[in-house]
Amino acid sequence: MLEIHDLHARIAKQADGREILRGIDLRVKAGEVHAIMGPNGSGKSTLAGVLAGRDSYEVTRGTVRYQGLGGELDLLELSPEERAREGVFLAFQYPVEIPGVSNLYFLRAALNAIRKHRGLEELDAADFLRHTRGKMKMLGVDDDLTKRSVNEGFSGGEKKRNEIFQMAVLEPRLAILDETDSGLDIDALKTVAQGVNAMRSPERATIVVTHYQRLLNYIVPDFVHVLYNGRIVRSGGKQLALELEEKGYGWLEEAVSAGV
Amino acid sequence: MSVTAIPATGGAYRAAFEAAARAQRGPGWLGTARRAAFERFLELGFPTPKHEEWRHTNVAVIARGEFTPAPPPDAAAEAAAEKFLAGSPFAALGGARLVFLDGRYAARFSTPGALGAGVRAGSLGAALAAGDAIGEALTREAPWSELAFVALNTALFDDGAVIEIGRGQVLPEPVHVLYLATAAAAQYLQPRTLILAGRDSQASVIEAYASLGEQGVFTNAVTEIVAEENAALEHARLQQENLASYHVSATFARAGRTARVALHALTFGGALTRNDVTAVLDGEGAEVLLNGLYIAGGRQHIDNHTVLDHAQPLGTSREFYKGILDGQASTAFRGRIVVRPDAQHTDAIQSDKNLLLSADAVASSDPQLEIRADDVRCTHGATFGQIDAEALFYLQSRGIGAEAARRLLTFAFASDVLARLRCAPLRRALERELFHRWTGLEGDGEA
Numbered sequence A: 001m002l003e004i005h006d007l008h009a010r011i012a013k014q015a016d017g018r019e020i021l022r023g024i025d026l027r028v029k030a031g032e033v034h035a036i037m038g039p040n041g042s043g044k045s046t047l048a049g050v051l052a053g054r055d056s057y058e059v060t061r062g063t064v065r066y067q068g069l070g071g072e073l074d075l076l077e078l079s080p081e082e083r084a085r086e087g088v089f090l091a092f093q094y095p096v097e098i099p100g101v102s103n104l105y106f107l108r109a110a111l112n113a114i115r116k117h118r119g120l121e122e123l124d125a126a127d128f129l130r131h132t133r134g135k136m137k138m139l140g141v142d143d144d145l146t147k148r149s150v151n152e153g154f155s156g157g158e159k160k161r162n163e164i165f166q167m168a169v170l171e172p173r174l175a176i177l178d179e180t181d182s183g184l185d186i187d188a189l190k191t192v193a194q195g196v197n198a199m200r201s202p203e204r205a206t207i208v209v210t211h212y213q214r215l216l217n218y219i220v221p222d223f224v225h226v227l228y229n230g231r232i233v234r235s236g237g238k239q240l241a242l243e244l245e246e247k248g249y250g251w252l253e254e255a256v257s258a259g260v
Numbered sequence B: 001m002s003v004t005a006i007p008a009t010g011g012a013y014r015a016a017f018e019a020a021a022r023a024q025r026g027p028g029w030l031g032t033a034r035r036a037a038f039e040r041f042l043e044l045g046f047p048t049p050k051h052e053e054w055r056h057t058n059v060a061v062i063a064r065g066e067f068t069p070a071p072p073p074d075a076a077a078e079a080a081a082e083k084f085l086a087g088s089p090f091a092a093l094g095g096a097r098l099v100f101l102d103g104r105y106a107a108r109f110s111t112p113g114a115l116g117a118g119v120r121a122g123s124l125g126a127a128l129a130a131g132d133a134i135g136e137a138l139t140r141e142a143p144w145s146e147l148a149f150v151a152l153n154t155a156l157f158d159d160g161a162v163i164e165i166g167r168g169q170v171l172p173e174p175v176h177v178l179y180l181a182t183a184a185a186a187q188y189l190q191p192r193t194l195i196l197a198g199r200d201s202q203a204s205v206i207e208a209y210a211s212l213g214e215q216g217v218f219t220n221a222v223t224e225i226v227a228e229e230n231a232a233l234e235h236a237r238l239q240q241e242n243l244a245s246y247h248v249s250a251t252f253a254r255a256g257r258t259a260r261v262a263l264h265a266l267t268f269g270g271a272l273t274r275n276d277v278t279a280v281l282d283g284e285g286a287e288v289l290l291n292g293l294y295i296a297g298g299r300q301h302i303d304n305h306t307v308l309d310h311a312q313p314l315g316t317s318r319e320f321y322k323g324i325l326d327g328q329a330s331t332a333f334r335g336r337i338v339v340r341p342d343a344q345h346t347d348a349i350q351s352d353k354n355l356l357l358s359a360d361a362v363a364s365s366d367p368q369l370e371i372r373a374d375d376v377r378c379t380h381g382a383t384f385g386q387i388d389a390e391a392l393f394y395l396q397s398r399g400i401g402a403e404a405a406r407r408l409l410t411f412a413f414a415s416d417v418l419a420r421l422r423c424a425p426l427r428r429a430l431e432r433e434l435f436h437r438w439t440g441l442e443g444d445g446e447a
């Protein structure tokens, strides 16, 4: 579904700036859950942002192939909205507050843009409510939250929950969750994990970016990758997460500089 | 006269004034005031951009034009009014409706309705002609001796709305005053509005301006508002004239002890618009809200000048203006806050925020604080910005196209100004109108 090859990226508008991603290789197949772990500043959000099309990054080398609805696509060629319509979803590490745009209107506009792209009929307000009602319930999102402006005045937990709610409504094919677990108490974490697990299917792939192993007790990954200083320095099964948790990120530095 | 003024082309105005003076009826003091105002207008002349208060707005097109009074509406004008009133979402926003067609009260289209005893809403011209008591608020609230346009209106107005809400009267629905213009270019309208809200009364008044044709009229409007002790008055001024119109307005409001006055200035139309709003907090604990939205595209120019005059202690003023500029539009905002020595414990907050959708649009913002009391809180701020890149990316990342996302964010920028309108029919009509304008969709962005 996703094939990243030798991906290099830096901050746009900093022509002489250093590279933040320094050669990423990653293959994600439909049905798989990949966890990307790594210390702060290692480039996790940069990778997620590059995949979603954030224009503050500039890709300097490498390719990203993505299996779209109608065949293979060069993901980096597409605008952010085209990627979303082809099924890419990014749950933001820091969801954006948008005063004056109602959450429900926003989400319906998004869903309809995606449906239109796929040749499906657009949903009116009533159909849309029917479509979302069950998902709201599963994720403990109450009516009040959906009527408010997008993320405005939401607590940290409410924002993260709203990201997962959006994911549940938009039903992406490739979901990238950027530290959705950070700042969540254990109950909220379980709810979020439940939302993600409910979406697992042979047609979907998920990339879970996290700083902590804790989330992976609830969303069990097929593969774990360790991102360090712009490169994936270790890949393995779910036990790699436990190893990291035990040893901390400190050993990476030694291991990497020793060329192990 | 000096470099700060262009001499008023006396001829046309003189002839119009003398003709009007012969026809106008009303109390003797008013006739005297009108003549004095007219002579003063000729002395003052029209301001030029060298005049400090007119730095951003050049009224040469008005000063040099040979404007004549708009003639009474003909059958075509009546038909245009009928069509507008039948079809526009802005045709019926309240209970009572007073329609003025080319400056004259149009009884045929007006529905003053059953406002009950103690409330008057009707034609000012008719009230003056009938010798009804109007009170001295007329011309007292709008000082004309240094303001050329106010002097001109005082000299020449012959009709407008008079709304008087008696002591303790609570109006469940807004009074909707509609000034409709069909007149030709080089014609002027001088509407005058007088709103008197008695002690403990509560009301909303909408004062709306719209063009029914393509021609650009010069409207020079003056509105006087008095809210007596503990009155709650909301006044919404809506300017939706066509892009050929020139519109100059001056609104003067006085808030008595613990009165709550909200003055909304919603300016969308006009080639050139200048609004002056002056609110005096003239009793202890008065509260004033100045809430403004100006939307300018093409080559439109909109200039809003406001003065908040804290004359008594414990007053609260909130001023929130927002502008959305596109094309080569230009706007100016000047917000003066005066805190007089007696006005201790004043609490004043002012902000002017501008969203620039085009690199060629120019907005200027100029706060002026004149604080002569020591125990006050007074803050102000102005911003100029583009669409927020992070918000834009967020919407795009959900599948919403870049252009649609930009439009949605533009609507969102205006939404808090609209939310401050307590008058629900107007708020809803504006939400739908602006939502449609930017998104091309029906609805109001709620679900």
Ligand SMILES: Nc1ncnc2c1ncn2[C@@H]1O[C@H](COP(=O)(O)OP(=O)(O)O)[C@@H](O)[C@H]1O
Binding pocket: A011, A020, A038, A039, A040, A041, A042, A043, A044, A045, A046, A047, A056
């Ligand atoms: N917009 C930006 N401007 C400047 N530096 C940035 C920007 N975004 C990220 N960086 C830098 O790039 C590195 C990687 O950041 P990020 O991808 O956010 O890491 P992570 O998500 O793993 O914590 C950090 O050193 C960070 O400071």
Ligand SMILES: [Mg+2]
Binding pocket: A044, A045, A046, A093, A178, A179
């Ligand atoms: Mg991050």
